[in-house]
Amino acid sequence: MKVVAVIIFSATLSAQSMSGTITRRLFGDLVERTGTPQPTELVLRSIDHYVHRCQSTPRTVYEAVTATDVRVGDRMEWLVETRGVGRVCELKSARLITRPPTIADALASTQPRVRINTNPLNSIAPRGNIMHGGVVTGIHENRLTLRLRGGVYQSILLRRDTHFFGEGVLADRSQLQLNQRVWVRLGKNLDGDLEAFYVAWGGILRPE
Numbered sequence: 001m002k003v004v005a006v007i008i009f010s011a012t013l014s015a016q017s018m019s020g021t022i023t024r025r026l027f028g029d030l031v032e033r034t035g036t037p038q039p040t041e042l043v044l045r046s047i048d049h050y051v052h053r054c055q056s057t058p059r060t061v062y063e064a065v066t067a068t069d070v071r072v073g074d075r076m077e078w079l080v081e082t083r084g085v086g087r088v089c090e091l092k093s094a095r096l097i098t099r100p101p102t103i104a105d106a107l108a109s110t111q112p113r114v115r116i117n118t119n120p121l122n123s124i125a126p127r128g129n130i131m132h133g134g135v136v137t138g139i140h141e142n143r144l145t146l147r148l149r150g151g152v153y154q155s156i157l158l159r160r161d162t163h164f165f166g167e168g169v170l171a172d173r174s175q176l177q178l179n180q181r182v183w184v185r186l187g188k189n190l191d192g193d194l195e196a197f198y199v200a201w202g203g204i205l206r207p208e
Contacts, residue, residue, distance in 0.1 A: 021083040023092070026052055030074045037068040042091060044078055054080050054089035065096035073100045130186040130194070132156075136178055144196065146184070156184060157195040167202035176201070 028046035033039045039056045046052060056067065065074070079093040132154060138145030144156045164171045176182070182201040186194045 021081055023079065023081045026078040026080060027097075028052075028076065028078075030070065030072050030076055033070060033072060039067060039070055042070065042094070044076065052078075052080065052089060054078070054091040056091045056094075060091045061093040063093065063095040065094075070094070070096075071099065075099070130188075131183060132186060133181070133183045136176065136180045136182055139176060139178065144184075144199070146182070154194070156186060157189070157193050159195050159197070162196045163198040165198060165200040165202075 026044060026046050028044045030042060031045045031051070032043035034041040035056070038058075042054055042056050044052045044054070060067070062070070075097045077095045077097055078091060080089050081092050082089045132146060132148060134146035134148040134154065136144065137147050137153065138155075142158050144158055146154045146156065148154055158173075162173075164173050164176060166175050176199065180201050182199050184199050185197045187197060189195050
């Protein structure tokens with residue numbers, strides 16, 4: 001009878017252990033999500049290379065990210081709860097740690113920089129000490145391309161305070177034309193790039 005009692009007691013403890021609740025914290029990368037816009041199931045590959053599939057419910061708390069914005073590739077910290085004989089995993093909380101850059105982020109980081117003039121003296125007495133004459137072959141948002149003597153091409157940054165002169169009077173940048181011969185007063189910025197202080201064209205440039 002004692003042996004039977006011990007066996008029944010052990011079986012009861014085993015059943016309780018199998019049906020009990022275990023809470024633990026996981027770190028890893030999200031490799032799969034199911035459900036839109038609210039995720040219903042998420043799959044995490046933890047740093048020890050195990051894969052964990054857990055249910056996301058309305059009770060799940062998200063930190064540093066919203067439930068609808070969770071993306072595959074996100075590195076996350078999870079607090080999960082497993083319970084029952086089938087070891088059902090429920091996601092209690094999810095915190096975003098890092099997110100890999102998207103293609104749009106990578107493209108944005110390669111866009112040309114626009115330098116802002118922060119020195120008010122530059123508008124009064126510009127420091128440009130280089131003069132270039134050439135033909136305009138390219139007009140861009142913040143850059144001008146000239147063909148210089150000898151067929152050399154020079155790319156020049158346009159400043160926020162670059163002045164344009166046509167026929168000896170102040171002009172608008174929109175009046176600058178391709179294949180127009182111009183004279184440009186230049187200087188080098190802190191990055192060593194040539195930037196224009198003024199661009200002039202027109203009859204006043206022709207020698208008498």
